[in-house]
Amino acid sequence: MTSRSVAVIVGSLRKESFSLKLAKSLAALAPTLTFDVVTLNGLSFYNQDLEATPPADWVAFRDRVRKADAVLFVTPEYNRSVPGVLKNAIDVGSRPYGQSVFDGKPGGVISNSPGALGGFGANHHLRQSLTFLNIAILQQPEAYVGGIGDAFGADGGLVKESLRDFLKQYLSAFEGWVDRIAK
Template sequence: MRIGYIVGSLSSTSINRSLAKAIGGVVPAGVEYVEINISDLPLYNRDADVDYPQVARDFKVAVAGVDAVIFVTPEYSRTIPAALKNALEWGGRPWGTSVWGGKPAAVIGTSPGSVGTAMAQQHLRNVLAHLDMQVMGQPEAFVQYRDGDLGEDGSLQSESLRAIVEGFVGSFCAFAGFQERQAA
């Protein structure tokens, strides 16, 4: 099974990028965990539908090449970052060529605030449902970031965060059908 992950932040020092790396450290054997980069996508403009730029075609190929997607996103102004929304548009356009439909998806994010990225996650779930992704509802992963929870390399430094991440990954692998594939 191949799980792609998309980090909603473009920052190289994002705590959500560190969280994405931490998730990769606990995926089970047999799961390939690959980043789908959104940082090079230009702003979506439907004029490009007649001649899709190569970077957008490459992005769609990357999404099509995974079995499931984990979105790791910060919350900007109580919603998802513009870069993430832009990537969702590129993947869903032109009409009739969406790469999102039917793929299992999960949403997680971290923030220093006490509710983590709850609003962004709710908004993102709504958009993903519209794009016909099969979105895992539970466990909801509203992670409050605390200094020392994550190493810069994405290593989990906190046992409570490790439990959250391991539970999230285990639930998503089951939701995406990994255990069934393993047993077959």
């Protein structure tokens, strides 16, 4: 397999975000993939009026995603849906019309929550947009990570063995998927 690069887009701005910790933990679990953890702090709100001279943060975000072989979304659930910052990033990456940085890429979704349902609602609302954007989303295994509150130690490292095992399996399937789809 060719070594593939993955833009990991994190759906939370919080400093101590579980989603961010999860995203950062992936590199050690799939050493043959290269991960670029993309946080959305400072990404301007999408406004079509600005496309004539797009903000530098849009340009930087678009470039980072465009150059990756694949996109992996790691997100919490807000009110049974996608956090606004993540939806905004999808909107930014999808435009200008006809120049979406997501088009045709392989992708995956890992939702998470301290609660039991693992962000199921966010995961599926997100899939609606990703399907429209022609991202080829890995269907199985699905990744709804519940009970994430005890998954990380004081230094932010992953300490929950069951989650480590699950993420390794998920990434193994994801790597195979990326290799099949990526150009």
